[in-house]
Amino acid sequence: MTATLPTTGTDQLDVLESEAIHVMREVAGEFDRPVILFSGGKDSMLLVHLAHKAFWPAPIPFPVLHVDTGHNFDEVITFRDAVVERYGLTLEVASVQDYIDDGRLSERADGTRNPLQTTPLLDAIAEHRHDAVFGGGRRDEERARAKERIFSLRTAFGAWEPSRQRPELWNLYNGRHKAGEHVRVFPLSNWTELDVWRYIQREDIDLPTIYYAHTRDVFARDGMWLTSGPWGGPRDGEQVLSKSVRYRTVGDGSCTGAVESTATTLDEVLAEVRESRLTERGATRADDRLSEAAMEDRKKEGYF
C-alpha cells in the first residue's frame, strides 16, 4: 500500500481535522443517542463531512436534526435534502411553524423567528432522548462562544451555566451527565472562519449556492441587505434593489443578511474572508445586536 496523503504538509488544517474527528469518535464511544444539528450551513456541513471521515468506511452513526424556522431559503432546503440522501442520513425536523400554527409559540413583533428556535430544539432533544448534540459553533464567532468548552453540559432545561463549566484537560473529555441533561459538543471550537473556508476548498465540500455571489432582490434594513420573503419586508419605505450578494451564514431569512459581493468561486470567497473587516455574525446577524450579552443570554435559555 502506498501513502496518498493530502499534500498540505505542516498545515494546521490537519491538526484541526484530527482533533474534530477525535471528538466525534469520543461521542460515538460514550453516548447512546447523539445527533448532529444540521442547518444546511457551512459549519454544519463541515460536521457531516468530518463525521463521514471519522467513521469511514462505516456510515455516519448519527442522525441529523434540522430546526426549521419556516423562513428558510429554498436553496438551503434543497441542499439539506440532497445531503441527507447522499450520506444516507436520518433527518429529524423540529418545526417552528408547527409551534406557531398550534399556538405553542407566537410570532414576535419584529418578525424574526431565530429566538423561537429554542423551544422546538429542546423538545426535539427530549423527544428523541438525545444525550449529545453536535453543533458547528466556533469560539471565534462571538465572545460568549469563546468561553464554551468542547463538551458543554446543559441542564434538563437546556441551560448553559458558564460558572459551573467543567475544566477541560488535555484531550480527555468528560461526558458524564444525569438523565434529562445533555451535552452540547463543538468539534469546530478551535477553527476560525478562515480555517473553515480553507478546509472547504481543500476538501472540495459542496455548499448551498447562496454562499456564492448571485443576483438577488434585496432591501436595506439595519445596515444589512435582507431578502424579500414571507418573513416580512420590504416594509413601507424600504426599497427593493437588485444586487450581487452572497451570504456568510445560513439562518432564518428574517434576520440573516447578505453582503455585497462578486465572489462566485471558492478562491474569490477566500480572498474576501481574508480581507473582511467585519466578523460574519457582525456583518449578517441582526439578533446578535439586540444587547451586549445577546448570545450569552440566549445560550442560558438553551439556544444553540
Added chain:
Amino acid sequence: MGDTKRSGAGPSGHDLLRLATAGSVDDGKSTLVGRLLYDTKSVLADQLEAVERASKSTDGEPDLSLLVDGLRSEREQGITIDVAYRYFATPRRSFVLADTPGHVQYTRNTVTGASTAALAVLLVDARHGVVEQTRRHTAVMALLRVPRLVLAVNKIDLVDYDEATYLTITKEFRDHAVALGYAEDAVVTIPVSAKKGDNVVVGSDRTPWHDGPTLLDHLETVPVDGPDEAAPFRFPVQTVIRPRSAELPDYRGYAGLVAAGSVSVGDEVVVLPDGQRTTVEGIDRYTSSLDAASAGDSVVLRLAHDLGIARGAVIVAAGSAPEPVTEFTATLAWLHDKPLTPGRRLLVKHGTHTVQAMITAVEDRLDIQTLALDADPGTLEINDIGHVAITVAEPLPLDDYDTVAATGSFLVIDPQAGDTLAAGLVGRPLVATPVDA
C-alpha cells in the same frame, strides 16, 4: 508520512502555537490579550465598535479588556471568571490563546489552559512584583510540563519604566521557575505596558535598557515542540469500525488518535491490558491507506489477528509495553470545591477507558510558597496539588507523565454528580526543592 511533522515551522512556516496566559487579578491580563489582538489587527470593526460603545474610560481610549471578557458577570465585576479561547494570526504563525482567570477560586481554569499549552505567558504588575498567584501559576505550568514560560512585567509605565524594578522582579521569578525545574533559557522576561502598548507588538523607546524581543516577536519565533514522535507508540482505541456492508463484510478497524510515538504497517504491537500480540496490517485515514501514522493523527488501524478489541484498550509498541497496574502513585491537582475524601468511590478516565477508583491515601501536599511538601495532610482542597495513592478496579496501562504525557494523564470524576474533580498525573512529576527566598 512517517517523517511528516505536525507542528514546528516547516518551509511554509505557518504553524500553530497553543499558549496560555495567567496572572493575578488586576495584573491586566485581559488588557494584554486585547492589546495583542488589537495591535495584530485581529479585531474586526464590529467587535471594536462594540467595545468602544461599552468602554467607560474617560481618556477616550477603548477598554481593550472588554474584547475578551465575554460574560455579563465578568463585565459587571471587571474580572475574568472563565477561560476564554482566542484566535489570532500573523503572517508567520497562527495562535490559539487560552486566556485564564487570575482569581484563586478559578485556578482550575489555569490548569485547563495549561494542559494543552506549548507556552505560558505569566503576568505580574510591576508595582507588586511576584505574588502568591504568580508562584501558584508557575507551579501549575511546571507540574503540567508546559515547556516554555514568558514573564510579562506589566504596567511598567506605572513604575516610570524603571530598569532596577524590572530586574528585581525578573530575578525573583527566574529563581522560582528554576527551582521548579525550568532551564534558564526556557524563561524569557519582557517589560510591557498592555494599556499603552509598550513591547507587546511594537517595541518601546521608553525601555531602551530592554534588548530582548517584544512579546509578539517572541511568540512568532519561539520554537514549537511538536508531539514527541520519539516517544513509544500509544494508541487508545476509541471505537471499532465495522461497516458490515456488502462491499466490506469483514472490515474491522480500530479508530483512535495516535497519542504518542508513531506506528508503521508491519509493526508488532501489543493490545493492553490483555497483552495479546499482533501486527499492524493497515493504517487507514478516510479513503487513504497510509504507510505510517504519528502523534496527533486520527486514524484507523487494521490488525493481522481478530482479537475482539473494544473501546478502552490501548495498542502499544511491542518493545515498550507498560505493565498494567491496579495500584499506583499520582500527582493530583484538585479542582473541585468539595475536598478529597480518601476512601470515597470515584472514577478515573484514562485515555478512552473509565474505571472505578479509590484514593486510598494522601501522601503529601505542595506548599505553593515554599515548594516544600507537607507530609500527610489528610485531604486535598480546591487548588491543592499533592501526591496520592490510587487503587483502580481494572488494570490500567499507565506511563509516567514525565515519559509519555498523553498516557500518563487522567481525570478524576465524581460518579454521582459527573463533575471533574481533579487532573491526575501518573508518578511524581513535581519538583519539591525548597527555594531560598
